[in-house]
Amino acid sequence: xxxxxxxxxxxxxxxxxxxxxxxxxxxxxxxxxxxxxxxxxxxxxxxxxxxxxxxxxxxxxxxxxxxxxxxxxxxxxxxxxxxxxxxxxxxxxxxxxxxxxxxxxxxxxxxxxxxxxxxxxxxxxxxxxxxxxxxxxxxxxxxxxxxxxxxxxxxxxxxxxxxxxxxxxxxxxxxxxxxxxxxxxxxxxxxxxxxxxxxxxxxxxxxxxxxxxxxxxxxxxxxxxxxxxxxxxxxxxxxxxxxxxxxxxxxxxxxxxxxxxxxxxxxxxxxxxxxxxxxxxxxxxxxxxxxxxxxxxxxxxxxxxxxxxxxxxxxxxxxxxxxxxxxxxxxxxxxxxxxxxxxxxxxxxxxxxxxxxxxxxxxxxxxxxxxxxxxxxxxxxxxxxxxxxxxxxxxx
Numbered sequence: 001x002x003x004x005x006x007x008x009x010x011x012x013x014x015x016x017x018x019x020x021x022x023x024x025x026x027x028x029x030x031x032x033x034x035x036x037x038x039x040x041x042x043x044x045x046x047x048x049x050x051x052x053x054x055x056x057x058x059x060x061x062x063x064x065x066x067x068x069x070x071x072x073x074x075x076x077x078x079x080x081x082x083x084x085x086x087x088x089x090x091x092x093x094x095x096x097x098x099x100x101x102x103x104x105x106x107x108x109x110x111x112x113x114x115x116x117x118x119x120x121x122x123x124x125x126x127x128x129x130x131x132x133x134x135x136x137x138x139x140x141x142x143x144x145x146x147x148x149x150x151x152x153x154x155x156x157x158x159x160x161x162x163x164x165x166x167x168x169x170x171x172x173x174x175x176x177x178x179x180x181x182x183x184x185x186x187x188x189x190x191x192x193x194x195x196x197x198x199x200x201x202x203x204x205x206x207x208x209x210x211x212x213x214x215x216x217x218x219x220x221x222x223x224x225x226x227x228x229x230x231x232x233x234x235x236x237x238x239x240x241x242x243x244x245x246x247x248x249x250x251x252x253x254x255x256x257x258x259x260x261x262x263x264x265x266x267x268x269x270x271x272x273x274x275x276x277x278x279x280x281x282x283x284x285x286x287x288x289x290x291x292x293x294x295x296x297x298x299x300x301x302x303x304x305x306x307x308x309x310x311x312x313x314x315x316x317x318x319x320x321x322x323x324x325x326x327x328x329x330x331x332x333x334x335x336x337x338x339x340x341x342x343x344x345x346x347x348x349x350x351x352x353x354x355x356x357x358x359x360x361x362x363x364x365x366x367x368x369x370x371x372x373x374x375x376x377x378x379x380x381x382x383x384x385x386x387x388x389x390x391x392x393x394x395x396x
Contacts, residue, residue, distance in 0.1 A: 045284055046237055049108050049122040050195055051099075052130060052175070058099050059127070059175070060191035063111070063119060063277075064238065067284040071242040074280045075196070077188045077250035078111055083263025084270070086110065092258050105225070114266075116274035117281065121234055122225055127175070129221035131168035133198060136217055137205055139165035140197035142174065142190075150177055166197070185250055192248040202239035210236060247295055249276065252319040267319065268393065275356075276320050283352060296349060299326040299380040303335030303387050312392055313357070313384070320356055325379065335387035337361050338395045344381050353382055359395045 045067050052060040058080055066073040080096035088102055088110070095114065099107040108122050125133070134140050141163060148159035157173045166174055175194050178187060208214050210232060224231045251273055253266040266273045298317055302310040314324040340362045342350040350362050389395050 045281055046234070047117065047119050047121070047281075048234060048238065049111060049119045051104070051107075051122065051124045052127065052191060052195065053124055054127040054176075056100065058096050058107070060188070060195065061096070061107075061111070062192060062195060063115065063117075064195075064241075065281050065284060066238055066241055068237055068240065069285060071240050072284050073238075073241045073243075073246050074284060075192055075246055075248045076115070076277060076280075077185075077192055077248065078114070079188065079251055079264055081262060081264050082114070082251050082253075083256065083258060083265045084110075084114065092263070094261065094263060114270060114273065115277045117277055123231070123234070124223040125221065126223075127172060130175075130194075130198070131172050133218065133221045134166055134171040134201075135168040136221070137198075137201040137209070139167050140171055140194060140201050141165050142193050142197050144174075148173075148177065148179070150179060152177075166194075188250055189248060196241065196243045196246065196248075199235075199238045199241050200243055202235055203241075206236070206239055209239075245294070247321045249280070249319075249321045252315065267315070272316070272319060279320070279352070279355060295321065295323045296353070296381045297323045297325045297379055298353070299328075299383045300324055301328055301330040301383065301385045303330040303333060303338075303385045304390075305333045309386050309390070309392065313386060313390075316393070317353075317356065317384075322353070330385050335385055336389065338387040338390045339363055339385045341365060341383040341385070343383065346381075350382065353384075357384075357390065357393070357395055359384075359390075361395075 045065050047063065047065045050060075050062045050064055051058050061078040061080065063076040063078065064073060065075075078095065080094055082095040083092060084095060085092050086095070086098055088106055089097060095110055096107075098110045104122065104124060108119055112119055144159055144161050144164050147161040148157055150157045157177045159170065159174060164170070171194060175191055202209055202218075209218055215232060216228075218235070219228050219231060222231060222235075224234075226234070251264065251266055253264045255262055255264055257263070298314075300310045300314050300317065310327045310329070314327045317324055338357070338359050338361060340350060340354050340359055341364070342362060343365050345364065347362075354360065354362055387395075
């Protein structure tokens with residue numbers, strides 16, 4: 001009898017030791033292989049796909065790239081109507097058709113191919129979850145330039161102008177309303193502002209949001225492809241985004257009708273988008289990050305006889321997030337070489353602007369006292385005069 005008791009004790013202790021050893025092994029393995037820590041190791045840029053979903057369809061898809069070293073971030077809107085050849089579907093269609101028919105992982109994979117970058121993490125909010133987060137975090141703060149008063153099937157959408165704190169109901173209205181007077185990209189811009197407002201609200205409430213008692217309520221409103229602990233790390237990092245220095249960008253292209261659908265095909269067979277993403281992400285952690293300090297104003301002048309060259313180039317620079325405030329002709333059509341005039345004396349930004357078209361000819365405003373030759377807009381930061389060496393995309 002005595003020996004039986006000893007045997008049971010030994011077995012019991014052995015089981016306890018085995019369980020403790022297994023738990024310790026799992027803990028160490030998790031710490032060693034935490035994907036978020038691995039992504040941030042060595043001052044890497046954190047890249048996350050953020051999807052806002054309503055009734056099973058993505059109504060906003062954005063890639064957020066964040067460099068914790070200087071809190072700079074970039075944000076790229078991927079319109080649902082972006083058109084491409086979708087191999088998994090065997091047809092040309094909208095990119096958001098992948099989300100509906102193949103699921104979230106296939107959707108992320110398609111966006112990685114479109115942009116030419118790897119996106120290791122994703123998070124999805126339904127509209128209900130997003131609105132609930134706004135209530136949990138005491139509202140999302142956005143700036144509305146003009147009051148909104150629009151009729152809907154269920155009544156009216158009323159939003160005041162100015163700095164507004166949106167609760168869940170107002171957030172739904174802000175994200176979903178469509179104004180027939182909207183300029184291109186304005187509706188997408190509102191969704192981007194709402195997503196940034198969420199991360200800002202996380203930062204403003206960080207002392208309580210990431211508390212053990214509060215965080216589960218936040219995490220329950222996010223569907224992510226990582227563990228709750230890793231999701232917390234991602235949210236903590238993104239809550240530090242300096243939204244004031246972020247210039248949201250979006251896919252641009254030409255609209256074409258395919259099988260009765262209006263599809264947006266990215267310029268230059270998608271290579272322009274890859275170039276934009278590459279340049280923007282490369283600048284986040286470099287000295288050229290000053291190029292994302294604010295939106296810079298450009299003037300683009302055609303110094304050749306080729307019709308429409310300045311207009312095409314303006315679309316190119318707008319795709320990169322610059323504000324082209326004037327397009328016109330130079331004083332002469334005999335420019336042999338393209339030149340970029342730096343009017344504010346910021347070489348880092350000038351170099352970044354020049355890199356878009358691979359132009360090595362950058363000069364200051366002191367090159368000539370005849371200001372009419374180099375533009376007429378006092379509010380211009382940089383003037384680009386296109387020469388005969390420019391083929392519509394690059395300086396050759």
